[in-house]
Amino acid sequence: MSAEKQTHGFQAEVSRLLHLMIHSLYSNREIFLRELISNASDACDKLRFKALDEPSLLESGNDPAISLRIDKEAGTLTIADNGIGMNEEDVIENLGTIARSGTEKFLASLSGDQKKDAQLIGQFGVGFYSAFIVADRVTVESRKAGTDVSAGVRWESDGQGEFTVEAIERAEQGTAVVLHLRKDAREFLDDFKIRQVVNQYSDHVAFPITLVTPAEGDDEEKAETLNSATALWQRPRQEISDEEYQNFYKHISHDFQDALSWSHNKVEGKLEYTSLLYIPARAPFDLYHREANRGLKLYVQRVFIMDDAQQFLPQYLRFIKGVIDAPNLPLNVSRELLQDYGPVQKIRAALTKRVLQMLKKLGNDEEKYATFWSQFGQVIKEGIGEDRDNQEAVAALLRFASSNQPGKVATSLDQYLENKPAEQDKIYYLLADSPSAAENSPHLEVFRKKGIEVLLLSDPVDEWMVSYLDSYKDVKLINAARGELDLGEETDKADNDNPLIGRLGSILAERVEAVRATSRLVDSPACLVLAEDQLGPQMRRMLEAAGQPAPENKPVLEVNLDHSLLQALAEMEEGERFDDMAALLLDQAMLAEGQLPKDPAATARRLQELLVRAL
């Protein structure tokens, strides 16, 4: 290691995050202590894990522990641990950069509005850098477990764009973070305050946290343990308060908003494990990033094994946070081994069911469920295609906009089944590009007239999702805008022998598969209908966005022969004007679907001519 003190610049994203954090988190500033204690606790976890292979790392008398030391004279608060520690390379990497992909984009999305940014930064997770909310200088001294006393390192920064790194001798392994507190953060030199914050946020930490108050006057140095230091998930449920559960959630998730709900279970027998799973109240910024961290914290007999163990839940439940402690797994279990390990597959199946039950139960609380759905609804939809074994349970979690409840996304498939008349044997839905396009679609006219509810789907994933969902509780799902519509006996017979149908058909032959009389429309003159097996516009766009050619398919134009426009057309002679009107009829049906006519300039010309004549 270099003996000289070296100066490094923070990665640009770090500087920006620091600046934003100091300004937006001021009113939440005590979270810095939770974050630094969390890091210390993680470092102790990692040491214990490493000591499984190298027991000498846990030298006698060196049980993992965390200490807080107040020095009123120097104006410092020190958070120290004897955990895994860091070397020079580690500190430069860990305390000088942010390695999460998408960070730049995330930071660009912050608005400068303190309140909104505080929320967003919570989504990001603040971590070590939160030290600068209360400190105008931070010194970190560390030595990696298992290295020589001379391999210590000191990192120091005022958070203004640069940090220094130098080699030091350090007797203890592990890390000490020394906060030189800002003048307005001196309250954290008060042992009473520290006790209160630790009790509030970090009581559940599984390693002892001691508060050391230096000798003062005749009083000797005092060390007092502040927490019970047992793994929270190992304690009986009835002894754990909601507040403790919420604080533990924040500890493992780095979120600073409460979780919506949790489930804590101990399963005994051959496949023994304890799980504590949380549903967050908001999505992390990188929910859709492929490389984002996800998964549970894995422990084996309370020994931390790994973060982000993804194998215990399917992809579409990647937003669940929590801990799994499986005492019968081998301590040396690796990510690769987890992949195909029989017991893990079984735990995964059981945890998946548990989460689905938890979500079902959350559905009883309309307000909380609305929050959940707005954050994670899209991801749950992935489960319809991904988890065929649990498809019905996943489908029960879906919420839709509905023709019966405009403007609200709150109708479940069960509610739909409950609302529908007994003789209706189908669930109808409509796909559109936006909620308003769905609500105003001409396809709804006949359903409205007959009082039949239609679910309105306008998320980009919806077409993909319903392609996997044929039926729910044995009732078929039917696209209201596809194929020939059969609304039972009540459907009025359409007159396809009308000569106008043939005339329109021959003029529009290049653009449509066929023209036919409709039973779908009441107020509109025409609409487009896709055949059952044709690709819809959402899937078409998804394919095109992925650079794949989408097969060409022509829609059917259905026309409302009772409409005055069609009646007027029937009276018109053959000729250019009739052809233009036929083309416009098709163009406006496309517009009503949110599609652009193939030749917009020609449409504009025809419209102009029509307007001139009308005026």
Ligand SMILES: Nc1ncnc2c1ncn2[C@@H]1O[C@H](COP(=O)(O)OP(=O)(O)OP(=O)(O)O)[C@@H](O)[C@H]1O
């Ligand atoms: N006390 C410590 N001992 C050892 N390593 C530490 C300690 N504190 C921080 N680190 C290292 O620095 C890294 C960055 O810490 P930071 O708190 O910023 O992020 P994080 O804990 O990885 O993520 P987040 O807090 O966003 O979940 C940690 O991943 C860890 O490797």
